[in-house]
Amino acid sequence: MNYENEHIANTYQRLPVNVLNGNGAILHDINGKRYIDMMGGYGVAILGYGNKKIKEAVCRQFDTIPIAHASEYTAAREEFIKNLTGIVPAGLDKFYLGNTGAEAIEAAIKVVIKSSKNHKIIAMTNSYHGKTAGALSITYSEKYRQSFGDLLIKNVEFIRYNNMEDLDKIRKDNDISAVFFEPVQGEGGINIPDREYVRELRQITEDKGIILVADEIQSGLGRTGKMWAHEHFGIKPDIITIGKGIGGGIPLSVTAGKPEFMDNLAKGEQSSTTGGNPIAMASGSAVIEQLTDDLINEVAVKGELFRNTLKEYLADSRIVKEIRGLGLMDAIELRVKFLPVFMDIINRGVLPLYSGINILRMLPPYVISNAEITEAAKIMSEGIKSYNKEVAP
Ligand SMILES: *Cc1c(COP(=O)(O)O)cnc(C)c1O
Numbered sequence: 001m002n003y004e005n006e007h008i009a010n011t012y013q014r015l016p017v018n019v020l021n022g023n024g025a026i027l028h029d030i031n032g033k034r035y036i037d038m039m040g041g042y043g044v045a046i047l048g049y050g051n052k053k054i055k056e057a058v059c060r061q062f063d064t065i066p067i068a069h070a071s072e073y074t075a076a077r078e079e080f081i082k083n084l085t086g087i088v089p090a091g092l093d094k095f096y097l098g099n100t101g102a103e104a105i106e107a108a109i110k111v112v113i114k115s116s117k118n119h120k121i122i123a124m125t126n127s128y129h130g131k132t133a134g135a136l137s138i139t140y141s142e143k144y145r146q147s148f149g150d151l152l153i154k155n156v157e158f159i160r161y162n163n164m165e166d167l168d169k170i171r172k173d174n175d176i177s178a179v180f181f182e183p184v185q186g187e188g189g190i191n192i193p194d195r196e197y198v199r200e201l202r203q204i205t206e207d208k209g210i211i212l213v214a215d216e217i218q219s220g221l222g223r224t225g226k227m228w229a230h231e232h233f234g235i236k237p238d239i240i241t242i243g244k245g246i247g248g249g250i251p252l253s254v255t256a257g258k259p260e261f262m263d264n265l266a267k268g269e270q271s272s273t274t275g276g277n278p279i280a281m282a283s284g285s286a287v288i289e290q291l292t293d294d295l296i297n298e299v300a301v302k303g304e305l306f307r308n309t310l311k312e313y314l315a316d317s318r319i320v321k322e323i324r325g326l327g328l329m330d331a332i333e334l335r336v337k338f339l340p341v342f343m344d345i346i347n348r349g350v351l352p353l354y355s356g357i358n359i360l361r362m363l364p365p366y367v368i369s370n371a372e373i374t375e376a377a378k379i380m381s382e383g384i385k386s387y388n389k390e391v392a393p
Contacts, residue, residue, distance in 0.1 A: 022049030046245035061282035101243030102130025116177035128187030186218035190331035225300025225327030313381035
């Protein structure tokens with residue numbers, strides 16, 4: 001740990017966990033300590049650790065052709081985009097392949113700029129879209145943005161997420177090219193908007209010819225109990241961004257949009273040396289092939305079980321403000337700062353995530369068992385209850 005601390009740029013909140021190996025939703029550290037992993041490598045490990053089909057696909061691809069630039073054709077890429085076409089919303093079947101979520105957002109921003117004569121991009125309060133310059137420009141947190149004003153794109157306006165009144169700003173403004181939003185906000189603390197709000201947002205943008213970009217990097221691929229979180233609201237965006245779990249651990253992201261928009265990017269206007277590389281393609285195909293309706297239904301059921309178990313154990317807990325979530329995208333909002341509680345829970349053998357200053361967040365692998373879910377809920381509740389005394393009765 002010390003060698004890393006000395007040589008890795010100090011940009012991450014580090015956890016006191018040195019991971020050795022994993023299986024399903026269980027991790028072991030180098031000291032043999034067992035963790036139920038509710039973090040899943042920040043939502044990447046959707047199929048858990050040690051997935052045999054991903055391993056076989058990657059190894060097979062390595063033995064045939066592991067490296068090929070996007071200018072070359074490969075069977076692995078063709079297979080991946082055929083698989084992808086099977087899961088994206090109908091008509092959003094033109095793709096840009098990148099490596100990280102932020103890169104998928106950068107590509108979406110370029111598509112928007114090339115597709116509209118208007119200049120303003122609308123983003124939402126508490127949004128998170130990544131930390132490269134373009135993505136950072138539409139990310140809300142002042143903490144992430146404040147030192148980099150010179151880097152940010154101009155003409156971005158933030159409106160309040162899930163606020164009907166603020167939709168008037170879109171109604172009245174005739175210089176808007178696109179709206180970027182997360183169908184369920186992740187980094188912002190697992191915020192689920194109202195159905196009416198999302199439908200109204202879609203209606204206005206459609207009426208005004210404004211491109212609606214749904215960032216599904218965290219909420220997509222079955223995470224909320226449907227393939228895409230926007231399906232919960234009965235709407236269809238014009239562009240979606242996909243990342244995190246899509247590559248099965250190999251860096252991979254996708255910008256998927258209507259051809260009428262995606263085709264506005266000209267040769268050379270966006271590229272990446274390793275975007276769409278064969279290993280990521282093979283791994284991505286193995287992920288999509290395993291994202292069955294049954295598995296996604298299980299995500300919905302397991303999420304329900306997790307939240308209900310938490311609510312049961314934490315019914316009389318003073319420091320819990322709210323337990324909320326959709327599928328396996330869940331949060332416990334506390335009335336105190338999360339950090340001591342979070343560290344206490346890690347100590348007890350559950351690895352969660354966090355948001356803001358008072359929220360515990362969970363993005364476990366979909367393959368977590370019911371027994372592991374109830375065990376994790378129990379351990380987390382015991383950790384949380386031990387801090388009850390911090391809030392006056
Ligand atoms: C994680 C995330 C990103 C950024 O993805 P990176 O791979 O970290 O660049 C963008 N949008 C959302 C909603 C995310 O959760």
